[in-house]
Every structure is written in C-alpha cells, then in structure tokens.
Amino acid sequence: MPTAVQEAHAAHTTTGPGTVRVGDMTLGEGPPAVIGGAPGGADATSRPMGRWLSLRGHHGARDARRALTEERARWRGPLLVEPFSAADLPAIGDLADGVIVGAAWMQDFRLVRAAARLGLPMVVQRGPGATAQEWLAIVDYCAAEGNDRVVLCECGDRTRGAEHALNLxxxxxxxARSGRPVLVHLGTDAGLAGAAVAAGADGVLLAPEAGEETVAAAVEATALAAAVTVPTARRAAPRTVADARAQIDRVDAxxxxxxxxxxxxxxxxxRLKPVGGFAGRDMERERRLVAAMxxxxxxxxxARLARIMNAVIEAGLELAEQDRRRGTGR
Structure with a gap:
C-alpha cells in the first residue's frame, strides 16, 4: 500500500517531457533548482528550493526514521534522502519526497533497484570515473522496476589532490542524449553554480552543511545564468503561439x-576615454563590431544589426551622459 507521501507525489507528477516533480519542485523546466544547504534566511528568494539528507556518513549507526523525522520538523519543503543501505528505504519511502543514489553506490545494483521500487523520484549521482554509458545504464535499471522519474547528478572525478573535478x-x-534533468553537485562551494547552469544543468546540489551565504550565492548565480543563457541555449521548437511568446519573453528578459x-x-x-560622449565615438570599431556580430x-x-547596435550604443551614451551630469557615474 502506498504511503501518504507517495500518494501525494503521484498526484502531482503530471509534468512535461524531460521533467521530474519532487514534492512541489519541478526539475527540467522553470528556474534552476538549488538543493541543500541551510534553509534559513529572511529573504525567501535566497533559500534553497529543496533539501537533501545523507545517511551514508553515519555508516548505519543512525536510525533513519528518527533522522528523517527530525529533518521534517526543520524543513517542510521537498526532501531527498541518500540511504546508507536498503534498511533505510522503508523510512525514506514514508517520509521523503525522493531518494538519492550516491556516487559511491551508483553501481550497487541491488540498492538501485530496491530504491527504484519505492516509486519516488530518484537522483542518480555519477560515480567517479563512470562513463556516460555506465551512468545512463542506471536509468535502465530504474525503468525495469517501473520507475522512470530519474534525475542525473554530476559529481566530478577525483584528481591527484583528492579533489573532484566536475565534467560539465x-x-x-x-x-542532450537522455533528455532527462541533470543536477551538478557543488559541495560547499557555489563558485561554479552559474557555469553549471550555463552548461545546461537544471540545478545544483549543495552539501547539507553549506551555509546561508553559500546558498544565497548559488541562488543568485543560477538565476542570473538562467536569465542570460538558458533562453538561447535550449531551442525547443514552440508548437503554439503561446509557447512561442513565452520563449520570446524569456529571450527578452x-x-x-x-x-x-x-x-x-x-x-x-x-569615463576613461580622453574624449567621451558622442564626440568620442569610434565608428571604425563599431563597424568591426557589427561585422563580427x-x-x-x-x-x-x-545592415539590420548596424541599426540595432546604433540604437544600443546611443542609448548607452545617453545614459552615461545622464549619470555624468547627476554625478552618479559608477
């Protein structure tokens, strides 16, 4: 018999192709997700969209049900959990919104299949050194158990310094090959959050111990990267006028x-040029710029780009002159 969490999940999993719903968070469309890290902060826009909890570090010594109950008391949003072993799965099925197959367990096929049978969304982390084919093979194991709600997560490969180098x-x-949502595990460093989204990631995974500043930095970086790069990087063919207009709105943003x-x-x-303003325009440079564009x-x-860029350049010059007169030049 399905649990209340599983029933609620099943009632809210109607999403488009290439998307996976985890609680009230949709991966694969909309803004990139930031999962993990401290849930605090007064500004809701700087908080993570979801949280995750790893039971692996306790080596089975921590009771899974108690740990999840405590986490649920702190966090009401989407919760993903990485089990230590199959013994943790019943509690995860009752209390979590999704299950994470950690990089260390990616090729533990018994655990993968048992986790898939929970019917919850799954995040499959790439094991160190695993190829694309090996990574995607785990999706097939999940599908064989009737679970096609799989999200992939890049964790990087070990380097000589024992660090992990992400393979974006x-x-x-x-x-591109699977059409599935993909996350990137950043640990406690949000420095590559924007690069991950620009490369096509649907969100980032932060370590549970990541602080509020790290979460806020990741939220800001992913939002900016999504606003600038995603509308042009993902060229889904619109099928209706509404779809086309929605894509135009994203490009305009x-x-x-x-x-x-x-x-x-x-x-x-x-401010730095000897002669600024309209008198200092470098028309030859502008012609080279238009040709390159x-x-x-x-x-x-x-011809069309010349007209567009002339308007852009003149607007910038007018703004610079306005700031100069007001003494607000930055």
Whole structure:
C-alpha cells in the first residue's frame, strides 16, 4: 500500500517531457533548482528550493526514521534522502519526497533497484570515473522496476589532490542524449553554480552543511545564468503561439540583463576615454563590431544589426551622459 507521501507525489507528477516533480519542485523546466544547504534566511528568494539528507556518513549507526523525522520538523519543503543501505528505504519511502543514489553506490545494483521500487523520484549521482554509458545504464535499471522519474547528478572525478573535478561537458552531453534533468553537485562551494547552469544543468546540489551565504550565492548565480543563457541555449521548437511568446519573453528578459550590463561597461569606457560622449565615438570599431556580430547572426545581416547596435550604443551614451551630469557615474 502506498504511503501518504507517495500518494501525494503521484498526484502531482503530471509534468512535461524531460521533467521530474519532487514534492512541489519541478526539475527540467522553470528556474534552476538549488538543493541543500541551510534553509534559513529572511529573504525567501535566497533559500534553497529543496533539501537533501545523507545517511551514508553515519555508516548505519543512525536510525533513519528518527533522522528523517527530525529533518521534517526543520524543513517542510521537498526532501531527498541518500540511504546508507536498503534498511533505510522503508523510512525514506514514508517520509521523503525522493531518494538519492550516491556516487559511491551508483553501481550497487541491488540498492538501485530496491530504491527504484519505492516509486519516488530518484537522483542518480555519477560515480567517479563512470562513463556516460555506465551512468545512463542506471536509468535502465530504474525503468525495469517501473520507475522512470530519474534525475542525473554530476559529481566530478577525483584528481591527484583528492579533489573532484566536475565534467560539465559530459553532463551536457548526457542531458542532450537522455533528455532527462541533470543536477551538478557543488559541495560547499557555489563558485561554479552559474557555469553549471550555463552548461545546461537544471540545478545544483549543495552539501547539507553549506551555509546561508553559500546558498544565497548559488541562488543568485543560477538565476542570473538562467536569465542570460538558458533562453538561447535550449531551442525547443514552440508548437503554439503561446509557447512561442513565452520563449520570446524569456529571450527578452535575457536581452534586458545583457543590455543593462553593456550600458554599465560603456559608462566605464566613457569615463576613461580622453574624449567621451558622442564626440568620442569610434565608428571604425563599431563597424568591426557589427561585422563580427553578423557572422554570429547571419540571418539578421550587417545592415539590420548596424541599426540595432546604433540604437544600443546611443542609448548607452545617453545614459552615461545622464549619470555624468547627476554625478552618479559608477
């Protein structure tokens, strides 16, 4: 008989292709997820979307049901749990929203199959040195148990310094090949959060002990990367006018971020140039800029891009002049 958590999950798993629902968090569409880390913070926009708990570090000495009950008292949102052994699975099935197959257990096929039979969403971490084929084979094991709600998670390979080097290229290739959501495990360092999302990740996994500042940094970096890169990196063909307009809205949002940043940098140039403003325009450089852009956007061509960039440059110059007069140049 399914548990209350499993019934609630089953009632809320109607998502589009390539998406997986974990509690009220959808992986594979919408904003990139930040999972793990401290749940505190006054600003809800800087909090993680989900939490995860690992029972592996206790080597079976900690009672899984008690640990999950304590975690549930602290966190009401989506909760994923990494078991130490199959003995932890009944408690996970009763109290968690998803199960994590840790990198160390990726090829423990009995544990993978037993976890899949819970019917909960699964996050499968790539084991050190595992190939794309070996990683994706775990998806087949889960499917054989009737569970197709699988999310992949890149954890990196061990280096000589005992650190883990993330393979974002492999992550991107596996996402394209499988069509499944992919996370990237960052540990306690949010420094690569933006790069992970820019490479195609649907979210990042932070260590449970990651502090509030790390979580806030990851949330900010993933949101910015998603706004700027995802609308252009993922070119899903729209099937309706509404879909097309929604994609246009996302591209426009990315344009707004980029235009604001360009204007900011142009303002710096105006302050540093001997002759700034409209009188200091370098028309030859602008022509080279347009020609280079035309090579990246051949359908628009140089003539159209010249008109667009002239408007962009003039708007930046006007803003720089306005800031100069107000004494607010940055």
């Amino acid at each position: 290229g492999l992550m991107r290739a596996v996402r 990315a344009l707004a971020v980029l235009l604001e940043r360009r204007a900011e940098l142009a303002g710096v140039v105006q 035309a090579r990246r956007a051949p359908r628009l061509g140089e």
